[in-house]
Each structure stands twice: as C-alpha cells, then as structure tokens.
Amino acid sequence: MLSERRLEVLRAIVQDYVGTQEPVGSKALTERHNLKVSPATVRNDMAALEEEGYIAQPHTSAGRIPTDKGYRLFVDRLAGVKPLSKPERRAIQNFLAGAVDLDDVVSRTVRLLAQLTRQVAIVQYPSLTRSTVRHVELLLLAPTRLMLVLITDTGRVEQRVVDCPAPLTETTLADLRARLNSRVVGERFSEVPRLVQDLPESFDQDDRGTISTVLATLLETLVEEPEERLMIGGTANLTRFVHDFPLTIRPVLEALEEQVVLLKLLGEAKDSGMTVRIGHENAHEGLNSTSVVSVGYGSGNEAVAKLGVVGPTRMDYPGTMGAVRAVARYVGQILAES
Amino acid sequence: MLSERRLEVLRAIVQDYVGTQEPVGSKALTERHNLKVSPATVRNDMAALEEEGYIAQPHTSAGRIPTDKGYRLFVDRLAGVKPLSKPERRAIQNFLAGAVDLDDVVSRTVRLLAQLTRQVAIVQYPSLTRSTVRHVELLLLAPTRLMLVLITDTGRVEQRVVDCPAPLTETTLADLRARLNSRVVGERFSEVPRLVQDLPESFDQDDRGTISTVLATLLETLVEEPEERLMIGGTANLTRFVHDFPLTIRPVLEALEEQVVLLKLLGEAKDSGMTVRIGHENAHEGLNSTSVVSVGYGSGNEAVAKLGVVGPTRMDYPGTMGAVRAVARYVGQILAES
DNA sequence: ACTGGCACTCGCCTGCCGAGAGTGCCAGGG
DNA sequence: CCCTGGCACTCTCGGCAGGCGAGTGCCAGT
Numbered sequence: 111m112l113s114e115r116r117l118e119v120l121r122a123i124v125q126d127y128v129g130t131q132e133p134v135g136s137k138a139l140t141e142r143h144n145l146k147v148s149p150a151t152v153r154n155d156m157a158a159l160e161e162e163g164y165i166a167q168p169h170t171s172a173g174r175i176p177t178d179k180g181y182r183l184f185v186d187r188l189a190g191v192k193p194l195s196k197p198e199r200r201a202i203q204n205f206l207a208g209a210v211d212l213d214d215v216v217s218r219t220v221r222l223l224a225q226l227t228r229q230v231a232i233v234q235y236p237s238l239t240r241s242t243v244r245h246v247e248l249l250l251l252a253p254t255r256l257m258l259v260l261i262t263d264t265g266r267v268e269q270r271v272v273d274c275p276a277p278l279t280e281t282t283l284a285d286l287r288a289r290l291n292s293r294v295v296g297e298r299f300s301e302v303p304r305l306v307q308d309l310p311e312s313f314d315q316d317d318r319g320t321i322s323t324v325l326a327t328l329l330e331t332l333v334e335e336p337e338e339r340l341m342i343g344g345t346a347n348l349t350r351f352v353h354d355f356p357l358t359i360r361p362v363l364e365a366l367e368e369q370v371v372l373l374k375l376l377g378e379a380k381d382s383g384m385t386v387r388i389g390h391e392n393a394h395e396g397l398n399s400t401s402v403v404s405v406g407y408g409s410g411n412e413a414v415a416k417l418g419v420v421g422p423t424r425m426d427y428p429g430t431m432g433a434v435r436a437v438a439r440y441v442g443q444i445l446a447e448s
Numbered sequence: 449m450l451s452e453r454r455l456e457v458l459r460a461i462v463q464d465y466v467g468t469q470e471p472v473g474s475k476a477l478t479e480r481h482n483l484k485v486s487p488a489t490v491r492n493d494m495a496a497l498e499e500e501g502y503i504a505q506p507h508t509s510a511g512r513i514p515t516d517k518g519y520r521l522f523v524d525r526l527a528g529v530k531p532l533s534k535p536e537r538r539a540i541q542n543f544l545a546g547a548v549d550l551d552d553v554v555s556r557t558v559r560l561l562a563q564l565t566r567q568v569a570i571v572q573y574p575s576l577t578r579s580t581v582r583h584v585e586l587l588l589l590a591p592t593r594l595m596l597v598l599i600t601d602t603g604r605v606e607q608r609v610v611d612c613p614a615p616l617t618e619t620t621l622a623d624l625r626a627r628l629n630s631r632v633v634g635e636r637f638s639e640v641p642r643l644v645q646d647l648p649e650s651f652d653q654d655d656r657g658t659i660s661t662v663l664a665t666l667l668e669t670l671v672e673e674p675e676e677r678l679m680i681g682g683t684a685n686l687t688r689f690v691h692d693f694p695l696t697i698r699p700v701l702e703a704l705e706e707q708v709v710l711l712k713l714l715g716e717a718k719d720s721g722m723t724v725r726i727g728h729e730n731a732h733e734g735l736n737s738t739s740v741v742s743v744g745y746g747s748g749n750e751a752v753a754k755l756g757v758v759g760p761t762r763m764d765y766p767g768t769m770g771a772v773r774a775v776a777r778y779v780g781q782i783l784a785e786s
Numbered sequence: 787a788c789t790g791g792c793a794c795t796c797g798c799c800t801g802c803c804g805a806g807a808g809t810g811c812c813a814g815g816g
Numbered sequence: 817c818c819c820t821g822g823c824a825c826t827c828t829c830g831g832c833a834g835g836c837g838a839g840t841g842c843c844a845g846t
Contacts, residue, residue, distance in 0.1 A: 346701035
C-alpha cells in the first residue's frame, strides 16, 4: 500500500506534468508544491512509484511522467471534479438557449464543449429508442409507393420510402394514418410494436399486406440502432500537442472519421455517471495515447444519448470532467424544455 | 512571352515537385524528362522563369519549386484533366448506388472523394432553392400550433413549427393542405411565392390570418440561404504533408471547422465548370497554402450544390480535377434517379 | 543559340564537447 | 526507522566545426 505522502507526490507529478508537458524532477516538485520533505526523499518515493508502475521516465536522467496506471489512480482517488465558475455556467446556458432546432442544439453543444475543454468534442444525437412519438405521417407518392415520416418528441424527423405490394387508396391511407396516430402518439418507441400489432386485422383483406409492410417499416425505423448520428468538433485542438506529432495525431484523426469507431467508443461508456477511459484502456488502437471522458445526457432523468471529449492522456482531468458534466446537464435541460 | 520549351520546363518542374515533394534541380530535370537540351540550358530557362515569378528557390543552392503563379499557369495552359479509368468509374457508380437516403448519398460522396484524391473532401447538401416540391404536410400539434413539413425532390425534409394567431380546425387544415399541394407539388421553389399568393383569399375571413402565417413560414423555409449544411471528410489526409507541419495544418483545420468559411469558399467558385483556387487566391488566410478544386453538381443540367476538395498547393491537379469532376457527375446521376 | 566546364554558395549531416538536469546510493542524524 | 545532504554518474541537449554534395551562375567555345 502506498503511503499518504507518496500519493501526494503522484498527484503533484500529474498536476505539474499536465501543466508543463515536461517530465518533472524531484527538485522542481519540492519547490512548486510545499511538500515538507527534501528532494532526496521525494526521489525515494518516486522510485517506489515507478516500481509500482504509476510513473516512468522517458530515459535515464530525465524527470518522471505518469503512466496510464498513474492517471487512473489520480482520477479514481486523488482528484475530484472541478465545478465550473458561475459565469461559465451562465455562458453555457445562454449559448445553448439560443438554439433553434435539434441540429442547432447538437452543433452548439459540440462547439461549446470543444471550446471549454480545448479538446475534441463528440456529441451523439439524442437516441430514438427512448424517445416518444409525436406524429406519424403517410404520403402517397405513387399508387404503390408511399413515404413514411416519423416525428419524435426530440424534434427529430425520420423518413422512409415504402413500396407496397398492392395499390392503396387515399381513403384507406387517411384511415390508417388516423388510427395509427391515435394509438402511438405520445408513446415510447418500445411500446409501439405492442400497440400496432393487431392493426392490420381491422382493415380489408386486400389492404392487409400493404399495411403490414408499412408497419414493418415503421418498426424497423424505431428499432434502428440506438444512434447512428453524431457530430464532432474541435479537431484543430489536436494540433496543440505539437510535441509527439504527427505520429499521434494521424491515427486519432483517422479514428475520428469513423463514425462506427466513435459510436462504439461512446457505447462502451457506462450508461450512468461519467466514464473516463485512459490511454490503452481504449479498445481502438489509434486512441491508445488519448483519454476519453464521456457521460450520458437526456431530457428526463434517463440518458438518451452520450457526449464526451477526446484528448491526450496528459489532460486536465478535473477541469475536463467538470466541463463535460456541466454541458451534459444543460443540454438535458434544453431538450426537456423544447 | 515564354518560349515553348520554357513552358515545357515549367511543366516538368511542377510534375516532378508534385511527385517528390522536393525542390527540383536542372540536372534531375534533364534526366527524368527527355528534354533534348543540357542542364546548362535548362538553368538559363529556369533563371528566366524565376525572373517572371513562376518558380522560386527556397534558398540559394537548392532546386526550384513552383510559385502560386506557376501552378496557375500550369493549370490554365499546361495540363488537362486526367479522366479516371473504367474500373475507377465503375467503383464510384457502385459505391454511390448503394446509398439509402440523402444523408447517405452525401456521406458516401465525401468518403469517396477523400479516398480518391487522398485529400480533404467537402460536399454541400443539395440546395433547396433550385429544387422542386414533392409534398407539403401540415400537422396540428395543438389548436394554435402546427408543424409544417416540406419534402423536396432531392429527398430532403425540412420542418418548422408555426404558432397561429387563431385556432384552426382539422377540416380547414385538410382543405389548406389539399389546395396547397395541388398548387405547388412538382413546382420549382422559385415559382411557389407566385402560386400561393392568392390562396388566403379563398378562405374564411377568420382563417386568413393564420393561413398567411403558415404561408409566410413556408416561403421563409424555401428561400433559406442556398445552403447551410455541408459535410467534410478525409481530414486525416492532412497529416500526409508532414513537412511543413504543423504551422500549415493548424489554420487549415480551424478553417475547416467553420462552416461559414467553407460555404463562402464554395460560394466563390463559379456556378458552372470547375474552379481551381490556388494558394493566395483563396480569400481565407488559413487556406493560403492550400488549393481548392470545386465544381457544381445537380440532378438535372443545372447545379444544385457544389463539392470539392482542399489540398496542398503542391497537389496532382490533373488527377484531382478528374476525380472531382467524375464524382460530381455520378452524384448528379444518383440524385436524378431517386 | 546551345553546351561543357568551373568556381562558388549554402544547407545538411556528423562528430565532438561542455553544461545542466536528474538520478541512485550511501552514510549520518533525529 | 525514516529523512537528509552529499557525491558520483548518466544521459540529453545545444552549439560548433568540418566535410559533402547538390545546385547555381557565369563564361568561353562551338
């Protein structure tokens, strides 16, 4: 077990390294933090910390830098979440409140998060699966071809073209539209399959096939993966770590281009509470030198999607976590209001 | 006026420099291209080209590199557009044909373009203003609140919430919906204002205010800036020019994050034909060391939006232009079909 | 008008050296 | 037993000098 002071030394190393981006030595440590001991003592502690794998030296006779394991301990036990200042919180609220539609909310959130953390921000669009239906619209494009438009309470619109096995009249369509809406409006997506199950039976034999097809398409749209879309921003912030360039930045940019990778990344995060994945804890190889801080957000007390930031492992964890948490909270508020 | 051979020398310099990324000297030139003259002669020509500002040397006793002016001449007079091979064209068609909706078309186009050119791709969403109306839907959300959904022939869906001055019945709404659609479906956006002008008059006095409000919202949606949305991809390709890093890459990434900048960038391009903007010809400062190749695309014979790529001034212009043109053509086809 | 030759310039690479930072270890003191 | 000061050692980094080679400009000759 590590003594209290050794933990203190580790904390000091992380803080200094995050600040200066340079390996930190024993002398500098005793000067900048008022540890009540001499450099020599700190050296012994550092040797112990290195032995345990919390810190490492890039080469002999350089200072120490934290390892992934060191950051992990720092995040878990040594640091809290740094709350934002009042003015910052006000600014966030005001900025988000100006959004005109869902796209705008997401895009503002991304910009905000990127600016606050000075890192790459990722925001998932609110998921369908936990949303409720606001309206289902059916439009006849051709006798055997119609368009299905689904509108959700989060303001999202999904459209699908349906090819029908048999022609459909405007009257039947209007009937279907009315009955469908009366059953599903205001309901959770997860409830819809049960609610429409027996709908085809109440129609003419001739139309049942078509109606089943339409309903099948609707259900398909509803269960569609709990979110395909997301938005990222702040990639220019990657250039701030000019040091280990461009070997690090290349794979990161590549990873960020793959929506699939990012979705998996957010998917791996816990559903509730904040998740921090440090360095090699990230499954994707390109992100092995980055950390991902993510959290769920939602309009009610349940998360409907996630957001987060990607930055170098040497990031300001308390500050980043504070910003991510605050943004998630305020986005949730905005979504609840609209 | 430059002699034929000097132009040939310039072309050779551009080609070699684009290939090797290194300043090219007189000896290498005579070896790699079969100019029928000696290095000494080429040196004289180079001196003349430098005098005219088409090439420059980074420092004394290094080879020459083309200037922006040199590239300009190269593009305008010395190089054509290199058509893609048959297999490449097939691949493009197949890849785009797999798209399921408009978002998918755009996202596939971006990926395709980025991959073909190995540069950063930008694709504007098809513009509303030149599209035609496929359907207008009106949904009552509350007695004095309705949602207007506009569906375009390019498969795009726009939605607006309208607050009405007076309550509206379902019957009136259905009436309005029917009359509105019978007038505008299949029409160009630009025609719509004229076509709906006298519509309020045919309704009850009480409803006219509301109907005018709805129509106003519709018209607003129609004239909305000739496109706000676009998609970019292939930013990881920026890391291929590791040389003048990161001084160049930083401002470029920043510029790419600003949708406004990109829209202006595409807006500056000619409406028809391909536009190439080289280095300092780009208004935005961050893009002074890049070239932008852009072209309009559309479902008919008119362009409804633009797409292009951003790359270093030292790019393979003929190849890039060929890829951009081909992709634009095939996207147009896909849009026309759907 | 083109060519070969020649002297010259300059950036890049290499090896070398000294300074400085940081370490590990050890013996001594509270 | 833990902390401390001292000391020798290691290794990186920056600066400097020298050699190499690519490339140039100029000039005299064909």
